[in-house]
Amino acid sequence: MDSKEELVAKLKVQIIEALKLEDKKPEDINPDEPLFMDGLGLDSIDALELIVILEKNYGLKIETAEEGKTIFKTVHTMADYIISKKSA
Amino acid sequence: MTSGTSFQITGYCKISPGLVYRNGEVVFQSHSQSTDISETAAEAYRALKINYPKFFKMDRLCRVSYLAAKLLLDRRNLPLLYNPYNVGVFLSNTSSSIASDLPFYGTIRDAGNFFPSPAVFTYTLSNISLGEICISSGIKGENCFFHHAADDYGFFPSAAADILHAETSACIMGSIEYFPPEVKTVFPEKHSRNHAVLVTIEKKPETRSGEDFPAFTAEEYKKIYA
Numbered sequence: 001m002d003s004k005e006e007l008v009a010k011l012k013v014q015i016i017e018a019l020k021l022e023d024k025k026p027e028d029i030n031p032d033e034p035l036f037m038d039g040l041g042l043d044s045i046d047a048l049e050l051i052v053i054l055e056k057n058y059g060l061k062i063e064t065a066e067e068g069k070t071i072f073k074t075v076h077t078m079a080d081y082i083i084s085k086k087s088a
Numbered sequence: 089m090t091s092g093t094s095f096q097i098t099g100y101c102k103i104s105p106g107l108v109y110r111n112g113e114v115v116f117q118s119h120s121q122s123t124d125i126s127e128t129a130a131e132a133y134r135a136l137k138i139n140y141p142k143f144f145k146m147d148r149l150c151r152v153s154y155l156a157a158k159l160l161l162d163r164r165n166l167p168l169l170y171n172p173y174n175v176g177v178f179l180s181n182t183s184s185s186i187a188s189d190l191p192f193y194g195t196i197r198d199a200g201n202f203f204p205s206p207a208v209f210t211y212t213l214s215n216i217s218l219g220e221i222c223i224s225s226g227i228k229g230e231n232c233f234f235h236h237a238a239d240d241y242g243f244f245p246s247a248a249a250d251i252l253h254a255e256t257s258a259c260i261m262g263s264i265e266y267f268p269p270e271v272k273t274v275f276p277e278k279h280s281r282n283h284a285v286l287v288t289i290e291k292k293p294e295t296r297s298g299e300d301f302p303a304f305t306a307e308e309y310k311k312i313y314a
Contacts, residue, residue, distance in 0.1 A: 046207065049205065
């Protein structure tokens with residue numbers, strides 16, 4: 001399994017690709033910055049794309065909206081969620 | 089209905105591969121060999137230092153539509169000149185949103201790899217480009233996107249009097265035909281233009297000295313369109 005650093009790097013690339021953030025590079029994304037609102041400024045459609053990223057690339061399904069709020073806080077929280085599920 | 093009402097062409101913007109014109113002047117010229125007008129639009133967007141956070145998140149049809157409308161409105165800011173509820177947007181093409189339809193189909197055609205993309209799905213309707221123009225500019229009037237079986241530059245000049253409501257004072261109108269190279273390989277039999285030709289038309293435009301706006305007729309529109 002990827003280390004957390006490797007996973008964060010992968011997630012950044014996947015987010016840029018899926019969300020069509022063509023003016024962003026992986027290094028522009030601070031993994032501790034909020035994905036929504038002030039940080040990357042993602043919107044509700046982007047939230048759906050994040051769900052697809054987890055399902056398509058990691059086989060993980062988000063069951064509730066509440067769960068999503070915690071998981072999709074930052075790139076780091078996404079990585080933590082993936083690691084916790086994969087090691088469970 | 090506005091039968092008998094004559095509109096005047098108060099500005100135009102044309103985007104073709106590698107070139108962006110506004111009112112007869114070259115606004116941007118690309119040195120790339122790309123035949124994709126969305127790449128021209130993206131290059132122009134960067135070169136002209138336009139800052140619209142949503143630009144690259146829109147699909148390619150919408151990027152072209154947004155840029156053409158933005159360049160027009162920079163010269164004739166219709167929603168400021170008029171009540172924004174009396175400013176409309178009417179677009180047309182022959183290829184609808186095919187440039188997003190195909191990528192979306194790519195996300196659902198394989199039952200074993202079925203991951204429909206919400207971000208791509210959003211743009212699988214050409215009239216989303218109307219919304220993008222209205223949201224970014226503050227235009228709040230009537231709007232419609234027409235699909236034609238064949239290229240028809242005469243449609244809007246002849247139909248404007250019938251399709252516009254009486255209270256509409258001004259419009260962005262024209263053709264946004266985005267048929268990118270990779271789509272041509274899927275539909276080799278379809279011959280479609282690859283351009284954006286938008287005009288601003290106004291009923292009673294305020295003129296500065298020396299300005300003489302042509303009537304919105306098929307003949308005048310053809311001069312721009314050709």
